[in-house]
Amino acid sequence: MSRYTAGHNVIYFCCSLLSFVPSCNALNDDSCEKPPRSGTETYGRYVDLRDVVFVIQSQRNSYHTQRAERRRKEILAQAQTVNQSSPDVVLLHKLSDYDGNWSILPALPRLASQYCQTSLWIMFLQEETIVNLHNLLQVLSRFSPRKEWFLGRSLHDDEPTIIHHYAFSEDPYSFAYPDFMAGWAISCPLAKRTAERVNYEPPKSDFTIDLQHEIALYIWEEGRGPTLTAVNEFCSELHGSSSAKRCATAVNTYLSACGKPVLKEGVFVAVKTCQKFHRDRVPIVKQTWEKDAASLEYYSDVIDSFIPTVHLGVTNTERGHCEKTFAILRRFASGAVTQAPWLLIVDDDTLISLPRLRRLLSCYDPTEAVSVGERYGYGLSRDGYSYITGGGGMVFSRVAVQNILAGGCSCRSSDAPDDMVLGMCLTTLGLPVTHSPLFHQARPDDYVKELLARQSPISFHKHWNIKPVAVYQRWLSEPDQRPHSLTDTREEL
Structure with missing residues (x-):
């Protein structure tokens, strides 16, 4: 560099x-x-x-x-x-x-x-x-x-x-x-x-x-x-x-849309979870935004056929999840599960609007190496690197995923921070990290309300000290969407 x-x-x-x-x-x-x-x-x-x-x-x-x-x-x-x-x-x-x-x-x-x-x-x-x-x-x-x-x-x-x-x-x-x-x-x-x-x-x-x-x-x-x-x-x-x-x-505009939204089938969704949160966080995903995904998999440390989950053969870690994320990248790139041009990786406590994401992605060329989300930086005053913070959702074009894997990027440890490792990789490969203010690593309460009011936010992160379903309904649901019963969702599991 x-x-x-x-x-x-x-x-x-x-x-x-x-x-x-x-x-x-x-x-x-x-x-x-x-x-x-x-x-x-x-x-x-x-x-x-x-x-x-x-x-x-x-x-x-x-x-x-x-x-x-x-x-x-x-x-x-x-x-x-x-x-x-x-x-x-x-x-x-x-x-x-x-x-x-x-x-x-x-x-x-x-x-x-x-x-x-x-x-x-x-x-x-x-x-x-x-x-x-x-x-x-x-x-x-x-x-x-x-x-x-x-x-x-x-x-x-x-x-x-x-x-x-x-x-x-x-x-x-x-x-x-x-x-x-x-x-x-x-x-x-x-x-x-x-x-x-x-x-x-x-x-x-x-x-x-x-x-x-x-x-x-x-x-x-x-x-x-x-x-x-x-x-x-x-x-x-x-x-x-x-x-x-x-x-x-x-x-000029508060909106990010460039024509027809990307098709539902154009976005493959990878949700990172673990057994600890199968009965806590996963039901929130199912009650709120899962229905807007045409192709979605939950990646966990155990097989749970009621969700269902996929076990990638990677040991679960308390933090970082680098090996799990790279296993997701390899599974996506193989083409065995999906041929979708876009990959979205989210945490199980991420709240997201997939319709708004698909509108945003209409602005980007999937034949380019696109990595988009909320951009953070580390050590930028001394030749550091930028990265897409994981909690708000990381979006990659298939070309970007292929370049990351072909570039020889890897985790120094299984619990290394996946988003930062990917940022270092993209910087080393000379690939851009693209920022969108519509993704949010934190909760709505952590941002200035007048800024959120002029957005159509795409994501928020963390269930701490909030009612996540209510947050989703207020900030992320489309006008014609109605919530399902949490009790019904738990029974489905």
């Missing part, structure tokens, strides 16, 4: 000094203040598009690359309509060969050195984020570019949550973090200082779980850095709605 080094940054910087002609913006010279456009209220210098570099948080998958490229072209076309020079628009996955750039901090040194010599702001967008350039420039003109600014739409936790490592447990609402879908921005002074800090002070946690929160924590620097400044014009409303007219940013 290749990745830029600090040495490359030095070379770039030295070379750029030889040819760099300083502009007013780069010098931050008050004598260079430009008058605002007629009717524009400003509180600082006027900002034009040359002062902003747009970074689209793109992914290395053909579907996501096309979406990001569409956003890039829209920004450039809009720049022409406001009669300004074309801004720099960067697709994050193309910034370097390092696949961990999606976690932002590894990418900051290159972004700061390459663009903050001539720009004042770095504006981050997701593939769904639509920008109104005129409104955005008005917003940025309110803030002095000589200061450290962290701008975005504020999100807050109502209660401590595991996905944020129970941060601010006494008052979780006191800490604000940005809604990435609404876009967020940092001034170049903050970008430069944070980029320097990344080199000697990586994030305290090796895990990247919820990037929005973790970026805000790192920038805040335990009170030494800036907190998020809420910008009302950074919006999560749908583009084209009446409420979005005042906005600098809006959302």
Whole structure:
């Protein structure tokens, strides 16, 4: 795996000094203040598009690359309509060969050195984020570019949550973090200082779980850095709605569908279970989402003909389940059980909507090596790897499974964490790990409700301290679905 080094940054910087002609913006010279456009209220210098570099948080998958490229072209076309020079628009996955750039901090040194010599702001967008350039420039003109600014739409936790490592447990609402879908921005002074800090002070946690929160924590620097400044014009409303007219940013769509859903028969479902949970978790699966599967098998440590289960000849482990997962991959790849182009691997305490999954999969090409789910990261500040977290459900195209097995990937132990081992394997093979925010490793209570409300979630995980059937009915069931009796399900077993 290749990745830029600090040495490359030095070379770039030295070379750029030889040819760099300083502009007013780069010098931050008050004598260079430009008058605002007629009717524009400003509180600082006027900002034009040359002062902003747009970074689209793109992914290395053909579907996501096309979406990001569409956003890039829209920004450039809009720049022409406001009669300004074309801004720099960067697709994050193309910034370097390092696949961990999606976690932002590894990418900051290159972004700061390459663009903050001539720009004042770095504006981050997701593939769904639509920008109104005129409104955005008005917003940025309110803030002095000589200061450290962290701008975005504020999100807050109502209660401590595991996905944020129970941060601010006494008052979780006191800490604000940005809604990435609404876009967020940092001034170049903050970008430069944070980029320097990344080199000697990586994030305290090796895990990247919820990037929005973790970026805000790192920038805040335990009170030494800036907190998020809420910008009302950074919006999560749908583009084209009446409420979005005042906005600098809006959302293109909340849905992920690209035509007819994948057929039921196109998804083979593998449920990992064990004897301990045959009478506890398996009945919940049968009562809720099993009926939406055309082809499904339960993999356990014992044969239970009433469920029924399949024993793969693998010893059961308390955690990790790496050998079991690789046995599932081999069984799927053999073609003896199914010829389906897609494999879904879930835990027995995963709640999932298969109809929504099939709608999502219509966006992806099964002839590519696709691995999709909720993406986490491990050690990304030091050449780590990304992985699909298992509890939310791991989806692989048949091509991806074949590549994983052909690549010689294996478990260092039977109880190694299967999702992380697969992530290391995909990274080694140069295959992308694709993120969808519709998959969830935790329970609905662990996420901000306003984010869930604009989704059609695909999955949640864990039965702890919830009523799983009620959670499924509220968040995952289709309108025409009705629950069956749990008592009836137990009798079937």
